[in-house]
Every structure is written in structure tokens, then in C-alpha cells.
Amino acid sequence: MPTDVTAHSARPGDRRPSAHADGGGGAEPAPQVPGGGDHPALSRRRGLGQTSARSLLLTLLGEFVLPREEPVWTQVLIDVLGGLDVEHKSARQALARTAAEGLVTSDRAGRRVRWTLTPSGRRLLSDGAARIYGFGSPARAWDGRWLVLLVSVPEARRQLRHRLRTRLAWAGLGSPAPGVWVSPDPGKETEVAEVVADLGLDAVTSSFVGPFGTIGEEAAVVSQAWDLPAIERGYEDFLAEFAGFATAAPRSAAEVLTHQVLLVHAWRRFPFLDPQLPAELLPAEWAGARAATLFDTLHHRWAAQAQAHWTTLVDRAD
Numbered sequence: 001m002p003t004d005v006t007a008h009s010a011r012p013g014d015r016r017p018s019a020h021a022d023g024g025g026g027a028e029p030a031p032q033v034p035g036g037g038d039h040p041a042l043s044r045r046r047g048l049g050q051t052s053a054r055s056l057l058l059t060l061l062g063e064f065v066l067p068r069e070e071p072v073w074t075q076v077l078i079d080v081l082g083g084l085d086v087e088h089k090s091a092r093q094a095l096a097r098t099a100a101e102g103l104v105t106s107d108r109a110g111r112r113v114r115w116t117l118t119p120s121g122r123r124l125l126s127d128g129a130a131r132i133y134g135f136g137s138p139a140r141a142w143d144g145r146w147l148v149l150l151v152s153v154p155e156a157r158r159q160l161r162h163r164l165r166t167r168l169a170w171a172g173l174g175s176p177a178p179g180v181w182v183s184p185d186p187g188k189e190t191e192v193a194e195v196v197a198d199l200g201l202d203a204v205t206s207s208f209v210g211p212f213g214t215i216g217e218e219a220a221v222v223s224q225a226w227d228l229p230a231i232e233r234g235y236e237d238f239l240a241e242f243a244g245f246a247t248a249a250p251r252s253a254a255e256v257l258t259h260q261v262l263l264v265h266a267w268r269r270f271p272f273l274d275p276q277l278p279a280e281l282l283p284a285e286w287a288g289a290r291a292a293t294l295f296d297t298l299h300h301r302w303a304a305q306a307q308a309h310w311t312t313l314v315d316r317a318d
Contacts, residue, residue, distance in 0.1 A: 053086045053094035059265040061104070061117065062125040064310045071107070071114040073317040080313070083258045132264065133299075135271040136292025142278035144211050147189050149173065149181040151196065151205040160199060167195045172275040174225025182225055184278055222281050231274050235287035238266055238294075245298055253309040260299070260306040267295045 060080060065072055074095065081091040095115065098104050103121030106113050117125065149168075153161045165175070171191050173181040181192075186209045196205045212218050222228065242263060250256045274288055282288075 053081065053090040054097055056081060056084050056086060056261065056265060057091070057094045057098060058103075058125070059261055059268065061098075061121070062129055063261060063264050064307065065115075065117060066122065066125045066129065067307075070314070071116040072314060074113045074115065076313050076317050077115070080257065080261070080310075083254065084261060128268070131271045132268050135267075135274075135276070136288065136295065139276060139278050142184060142280055145184070145186050145209055146212060147173075147183045147186045147192070148208040149192060149196075149205065150179060150207075151181065151201055152179055153201065153204070160201075164195070164199055164201065167199075168192065170272055171195065174222075174275055176221050176224035182221065183275065184281060218281065222277065226275055226277075228277075228283065231270075232283070232287045234270065234273060235291040238270075238291050239287065241266060242294055242298060246294060250302075253305055253312070256302050257306040257309045260302045263295065263298055263302070 057077065060077065074092075077095065078088055078091045081094075082088065086094075095104070098121075099106060099115075102118055103124060104115045105118050106115050151164065153164060155161075168175075168181050171183075171188055172185065173183045173188070173192065175181050183192075189207060189209065192207070196202055212221075245259070250259050270288070270291075279286075
């Protein structure tokens with residue numbers, strides 16, 4: 001889940017693995033669309049390259065492991081990832097990489113291994129969950145004020161520039177020109193100040209809050225700071241993938257769990273991409289509003305059955 005926002009890095013596609021026998025149930029079946037056939041998310045990934053195993057693992061950890069104070073066997077994770085077209089080897093590599101980053105820790109029981117979220121892993125996933133599940137709620141009334149940030153980072157300090165850009169974008173700011181960042185939410189100034197201080201940029205940063213002036217157009221600033229057409233295309237793709245499930249349902253508990261992972265995984269990139277601008281600055285009939293409604297509807301509808309099936313898999317592995 002959350003905060004791995006590069007949710008669409010690709011690996012060469014491969015066929016699904018067979019089941020393995022060190023911890024319980026076999027690999028989950030590929031998710032089906034209403035009326036039969038693969039879920040479009042899986043079909044697309046087979047054609048364009050497989051979604052990062054680590055990214056899917058983080059979604060799985062955030063959705064099912066985070067809410068529980070208990071470890072999970074390796075094979076449970078591998079089997080569920082197998083239902084998402086992740087190879088056995090790739091799943092194990094993703095676990096090893098996530099452990100190396102300090103997000104999970106392992107312990108052995110004979111030849112079997114189980115995994116527990118570390119405090120830093122729990123904190124990371126909790127922050128991401130709060131952002132993901134709170135994202136898309138109706139925006140507050142806008143008072144017309146802007147937050148403007150001027151920050152100067154030398155071109156030679158590319159890593160610092162990247163960190164600044166990533167963290168300000170995550171906070172919802174856009175950059176209409178080099179060294180300039182803006183947001184129509186002045187309430188983010190405290191969060192932005194923490195980012196600036198954390199990166200040691202206090203001495204080269206200034207902020208301003210106020211209404212738009214008489215020179216220029218707000219719409220032009222918005223188009224320079226954010227690529228709203230590209231964001232809306234992402235929302236339209238999300239709607240195309242999942243709208244069919246508004247009136248139909250996956251056919252088994254295993255498919256519900258798999259679809260829940262795909263749903264959250266597809267949604268989790270939007271808090272990074274979409275600055276959640278006030279309605280006054282958005283195109284008419286913004287697709288993000290429809291997508292948020294669909295996500296909330298499906299996530300709520302599938303939650304109990306998906307969580308129950310996860311519990312069944314964990315209990316079976318024990």
C-alpha cells in the first residue's frame with residue numbers, strides 16, 4: 001500500500017507460478033471480470049509488463065497485515081501474490097527487499113518463515129492508509145487564497161532537488177516554473193515548512209499567502225503546475241477497469257480478496273498525482289469525483305469478505 005507511489009514500474013511478464021507447499025493453500029486463481037475472463041488490470045499487465053512485485057506486496061501488507069497485530073507466513077503472501085501474476089521468485093525477492101528496507105522482519109519456525117511489520121513499516125503503511133482512504137473526500141469551500149513557495153536548489157544537487165520535488169508533489173503542490181511551487185490550500189504551509197526544514201532549505205526558501213492578483217489567469221497557472229488532462233485520463237482508466245463491478249460481483253471469496261488488492265493498488269497512485277484542487281479550478285464533470293465514489297463503494301462492499309478470506313488463509317497456514 002501506500003506510500004510507494006511508483007505503482008506502475010514494470011517487469012517482464014511471466015506466467016503465474018504453481019502452488020508451493022510450505023504454508024497452506026495453493027496459488028489464488030486469477031481474478032475474473034463479471035461474466036468471465038481475466039480482470040482488465042491483469043490482462044493489461046500481461047501485455048505491457050508486470051507491475052512491481054514489491055509494490056503489490058506493499059499494497060497487500062497495508063490492506064491485510066497492517067490492521068492485525070500478528071505475523072504472516074511467507075507462503076500466504078506468495079500464494080496471494082501468485083493470484084496477482086507475481087512469480088514465486090519475484091515474490092520472495094520483494095519480501096527480501098522490503099525486509100532490507102526495514103519495513104518487515106522475519107522469524108523462523110523450523111523450515112518456515114513468518115513476517116511481522118516493524119515499527120517503521122507500520123508507521124509508513126499507516127500514513128499511506130490515512131492518505132489513501134481519506135483521499136477523494138469532498139473539498140472544503142475555497143476562500144480564493146494561494147500558498148506560493150520560492151525555493152532555490154542548485155542544479156548540481158540533483159538528489160536534493162528530486163527529494164524536494166517528490167515531497168512537495170506528495171503534499172499536493174505543483175510547480176508552474178523552476179523554483180516556484182503553488183497550492184490553493186494555504187493550510188499546507190505547516191506541512192511544507194516541515195519538508196523545507198527537514199531538507200535543510202530554510203535559508204533559501206520563502207513563502208507567500210494571498211489571493212490571485214490582477215495580472216494573468218488562475219487557469220493558466222493551474223495548467224502550468226499540474227497536468228490535469230493526464231490525471232483525468234488516469235481516472236477514466238480506473239473507471240473503465242472497475243465500473244463493471246458496481247453492478248456485478250467477483251464469484252468467490254478468493255476473487256474478492258484479489259480484486260480488493262487490485263482496487264487499492266490502482267487507487268493508491270492518485271493521492272500522489274492529484275492535488276485535489278477546489279472545484280473552481282477543475283474542469284466541468286471532473287472524472288476524479290466519479291472515481292472516488294466508485295472506489296469507496298467497491299472497497300466498502302468487498303472489505304468484509306476480503307478480510308474474512310485473508311483470515312481463512314492465515315488460519316489454514318497455521
